Amino acid sequence: MITDSQQIDRIIDCFGFLRRKDPTFKRLFFQAASVVHLDKPQSICHEGMSCTHLALVISGTARIYKLGENGREITLYRIGRGESCILTASCIISNTPFPAIAVCEEALEAVLIPTAEAQNWMSRFPAWQEYLFGLVSERLAEVITVVEEIAFRRVDHRLAAYLLKRAESNGNQAIKVTHQEIASDLGTSREVISRILKDFESRQMISTNRGSIDLLNTRALSNQL
Template identity: 95%
Template sequence: MITDPQQIDRIIDCFGFLRRKDPTFKRHFFQAASVVHLNKPQSICHEGMSCTHLALLISGTARVYKLGENGREITLYRIGRGESCILTASCIISNTPFPAIAVCEEALEAVLIPTAEAQNWMSRFPAWQEYLFGLISERLAEIITVVEEIAFRRVDHRLAAYLLKRAESNGSRAIKVTHQEIASDLGTSREVISRILKDFESRQMISANRGCIDLLDTRILSDQL
């Protein structure tokens, strides 16, 4: 149960569905909810586990990924402030095990809703139903994009787009990221990423140092798309 008024206000500010004029739903929500704090790189959920709670992030970042038999990772999506996990929501609705791995990527704070309540509210409160279905619809489109990228787009083109997007979101041409992290996000091997980055560097598009990549010429890099 969450009773602190300031904490309740923070949570309502994060999640639009709580701003609806439905005092009954709000009462049930905060009676069932609890708050958890996790630090990097704590595990959130392993593949095959039962989903006992749905986590709604107040702050921080979680990463959801698949791990292949060869040990290679592919990032499906990340979850940030005001968001939740599509796969957990889907598992709760369908009573199926979690099909991926979720880890804390940046120290996070989240609201936990027990599975029984999350299921019960689907038939009782339209705001909750719309939130979960909207979440699934939005994230499903992202996952389809990931599959299309892997299947149909060259890795060097995907890497160029990845670097430009990271620079734009960071507001800086200096990107703090390792070759392995990029490989995991793009679903390829570290060796492939290192080879392409070396080619980019030889063409003076980037400058690569340990744990950091500086974009030197975004125009030429954009031509790779």
Template identity: 40%
Template sequence: MITELKENYGYLFEDALLNEINNVGTFKEVPEGYMLMDIGDYIKSMPLLVSGAVKILREDDKGDELLLYFIERGDTCAMTLSCCMGQKKSEIRAVAETPTKLIMIPVEKMSEWMSKYKSWQNFILQSYHDRMTELLEAIDSIAFLKMDERLFKYLKDKAMVNRNDEIQVTHQNIAFDLHTSRVVISRLLKSLENKGKIILNRNNIKILDL
């Protein structure tokens, strides 16, 4: 695990912190679609992503989901941090977007390392800032973008976290993530194809305008 830590976090953390993470962290490898955290769960550990990507979702009173943002290699989740520090139940759902490797850090180490390691403190504060920026972008997207613009942004974001301009996703799953209907998504996808922005294939969508 120390090799993965140094490759992904060596530029952020000093050797002493990397060794502590190696000693107390638990390495976890999960497949695409695996639910790492659900709404209402108590958080006992914080994830550091080594590879892959995780999507963070909210749920309304009717059980419909809305995609907030993705976290990738070298990231952690600010909402997880908040729940860890406040010992609260999770208000989000975290699902592996791709096959993902991560290191789970025990919650009791959070505050200890904040005072012990400046690099950890900087990492946590930067993570809060990055996730807050992404949350504001998600709010702006809902409030100010038309649905076809939201859809195309979603497709580009998904392609970027998958590091592939061809993404495997169903119209129904897109509809779940964007909190709309499959019929609307299918119509808008066809419109984006007619505009030359994507190519619709039977089992995937190719993004042309990244």
């Protein structure tokens, strides 16, 4: 149960469905909810586990990924403030095990809703039903895009797009990322990423340092798309 008024206000500010005029749902939500704090790089959920709670993120970031038999990772998506995990939501709706791995990328604060309540509210409260189905439809498009990128787009093109997007979100500062982290995000091997980055560097599009990448020629990188 969450009773602290400041904490309640923070959570309502994060999740718009709680601002709808349904006092019964809001009361039940905060009676059932608890808050958890997890540190980087703490594991959240392993493949095959039962989903006992749905986590709604207040702050921080979690990464959801698949691990292949060859040890290669592919990032499916990330969740941050005001978001939740579609795979967890799907597992709760369908009573199936979690099909991926979730881990904290940044220190995480989240609201936990027990599975029984999450399932029960689906048939009772339109605001909750709309939130969960909206979550699934929104994130499903992202997962499909990931699959299409891996299946149909060249790695050098995807890497150029990745670097440009990271630089834009970072205010065009140096990108703090390792070759292995890029490989995991793009679903390829570290060796492939290192080779392409070396090629980009030889063409003076980027400069690399340990754990960071500077973009020197964004126009040339854009031409790789």
